[in-house]
Every structure is written in structure tokens, then in C-alpha cells.
Amino acid sequence: MTITSVSNPRVKQWAQLQDRKYRNREGRYIAEGIHLVQEALRSGAPVESVVFDQERGLPAELTSYVKETETSSQPIEWIAVTDAVIRKCTDAETPQSVFAVMRKPELNWRQLFEAKQALVVVVDGVQDPGNLGTIIRSADAVGATGVLIGRGTVDVYNSKTVRSTMGSMFHLPVVEGDLLELLPEAKEQGVCVVSTSLQAEHSCYSFDFRQPTWFVVGNEGKGVSPQVQSLVDESVIIPMQGQAESLNVAMATTVLLYEAMRQRHYR
Structure with a gap:
């Protein structure tokens, strides 16, 4: 034609x-x-x-x-x-x-509960398409179970997001859902819900990521919303030896995912 x-x-x-x-x-x-x-x-x-x-x-x-x-x-x-x-x-x-x-693929967030040793990235309010795309690429790279996208996050099917995933969005479940409903259900099924905090007592390198884990990552400026943060079980900090104030959300997510992969597969 x-x-x-x-x-x-x-x-x-x-x-x-x-x-x-x-x-x-x-x-x-x-x-x-x-x-x-x-x-x-x-x-x-x-x-x-x-x-x-x-x-x-x-x-x-x-x-x-x-x-x-x-x-x-x-x-x-x-x-x-x-x-x-x-x-x-x-x-x-x-x-x-x-x-x-x-x-659009016919995906259901139920798929995220099926893995025995789940490793899920939960995205709460990330606005930049490039950041969301990089998060999906990193989740794909470490063999994560999937990515759960909460309300207020940039559309995964935005052309800029699609381009920045570099095809990783075709390799693992990327689903949308209500975090205030799904996080409590995940916790009931034995999942540990984790986020990052500058006030956290645990380093990401001392935390045990071998257990079923859902990471929550938040908005570039405001971080994780208070409602979602209230559902988090543990907070970890990414140590920094230099003088940078913080890491970009996609970079921070990648650090956490690779530490989880190291603990699970390269001990």
C-alpha cells in the first residue's frame, strides 16, 4: 500500500x-x-x-x-x-x-505478583520522559520483574519516552496502576517496599535485596509523594564520597537495581 x-x-x-x-x-x-x-x-x-x-x-x-x-x-x-x-x-x-x-499491550498489574522473587520498580510522579525511559531500560538490563507506573507520571507511550526506552519497553511488563491500592496488596503478599531517603539509616549496600522487593522512585523535584511514602517499609541511602548534592532519579534507580542484581546473582 x-x-x-x-x-x-x-x-x-x-x-x-x-x-x-x-x-x-x-x-x-x-x-x-x-x-x-x-x-x-x-x-x-x-x-x-x-x-x-x-x-x-x-x-x-x-x-x-x-x-x-x-x-x-x-x-x-x-x-x-x-x-x-x-x-x-x-x-x-x-x-x-x-x-x-x-x-498497546494487554498487560495487567497482576503479572507483577507472579514472580517468586519479585524486583519491581514503582514510579511515583516522574515527569521527564527521558528519566522514565532510562528507568525502564535499567529495569530491563537487570532482569527486573517489571515496572509499575502510578498516576501523575509522564505517559509511557509519549513518543519521547518510547524513544528513550530504546526498545526495553517491549521486553518486560510496564503497567499502570493505583499505587495506594497496589502497594498494600504487595506488602500483604510478603513484598518489602523500599524507597531512598537522605535521612535513611541503611546504606543501599547493607540492605538485603534478595527478598521480594518493590523500589519506589519519585518526582524529580518533590520525591515520593507523602501518601505513597507512608506505605514504604524501609528507606535506604545511596552513599556519596564526592560533593554532589544528589543523583538524578534515573541514575539513582539504576544504582539500586544493579546492587539488587549483584546481591542476587554475583555474590
Whole structure:
């Protein structure tokens, strides 16, 4: 299929997916760029259409997937378009030559309770798409159970967040839920809920992360909200030898996740 007009109804629908309201209503989002599209296809993520620049052609990295998807139970559309269509549907300053129209996965937060030795990142009010994307990448890197996103956090399907996950969002459950309901339930099932605090008595290096653990990380400026903090079992501090006042939330999360991985797999 080829689409050349930016006024085409399909193009208008894709362009609207830059708005969170439409993403929520349609249950779809955009993944931009060769790497993300390739990772989505490789991971078996729910890809609906692959849209590419007709002048530049389908990127070589994706050609092997055309035949594979023709015989799948849910065939993927491969659609050639003009550069103008690509620019209308994406928000990167220098658009790449391909994007995928993705269906939001049917994930349930119940999946986070199924792991025997859970390691879950709980995100409470993080606003920067780059920070959320990096948190998801780090959770993927250490083999975490998943990421739970609370209300007030930037949309995981925001195009900037999607790009910054570098495909990690296709590798593990990333689910949304009410933290004030889910944290108490996790605690009832034996999970230790942990956050960071500059006043904490325990260093992250003396805390036992081998037990089922949910980390709570908070807003860049305000930290974890008081309501969520009241549900935390333990607070830990990340020691610093230098003069930095604090760590970026994504960096702090990465430090904690890697210490958990070290204790669990590299003792």
C-alpha cells in the first residue's frame, strides 16, 4: 500500500496519536526509528503497521520481517508514504524514515505478583520522559520483574519516552496502576517496599535485596509523594564520597537495581 497525501484519513489518525488523549482512546501509539521498529518486531510486540519513506525504501534491517509477518496470525501492514507524511506523524526534529503504529499491550498489574522473587520498580510522579525511559531500560538490563507506573507520571507511550526506552519497553511488563491500592496488596503478599531517603539509616549496600522487593522512585523535584511514602517499609541511602548534592532519579534507580542484581546473582 502507498499513501502520498497528508490529508488521508489514515494519516490524520496516526498524527493524532501524538496526543495522549487519542492514544488512550485508540489504544495505539507510535514507535519511531529503525531500531525501535526492529526491536518491536523481534520481540513480538503488537505491531499493527510499519510506515516507511517510499523514496528511501524499507530499511534493510526490516526486510526479513516482511515475509515472516505475512503468515502470522496477525498480519502487519507495510505502507509506503511520502516524507511529508512521516513529518506529520512524528515529532522528532530530524524524523527517521520509518515508524510503527503499535497497539498497546494487554498487560495487567497482576503479572507483577507472579514472580517468586519479585524486583519491581514503582514510579511515583516522574515527569521527564527521558528519566522514565532510562528507568525502564535499567529495569530491563537487570532482569527486573517489571515496572509499575502510578498516576501523575509522564505517559509511557509519549513518543519521547518510547524513544528513550530504546526498545526495553517491549521486553518486560510496564503497567499502570493505583499505587495506594497496589502497594498494600504487595506488602500483604510478603513484598518489602523500599524507597531512598537522605535521612535513611541503611546504606543501599547493607540492605538485603534478595527478598521480594518493590523500589519506589519519585518526582524529580518533590520525591515520593507523602501518601505513597507512608506505605514504604524501609528507606535506604545511596552513599556519596564526592560533593554532589544528589543523583538524578534515573541514575539513582539504576544504582539500586544493579546492587539488587549483584546481591542476587554475583555474590
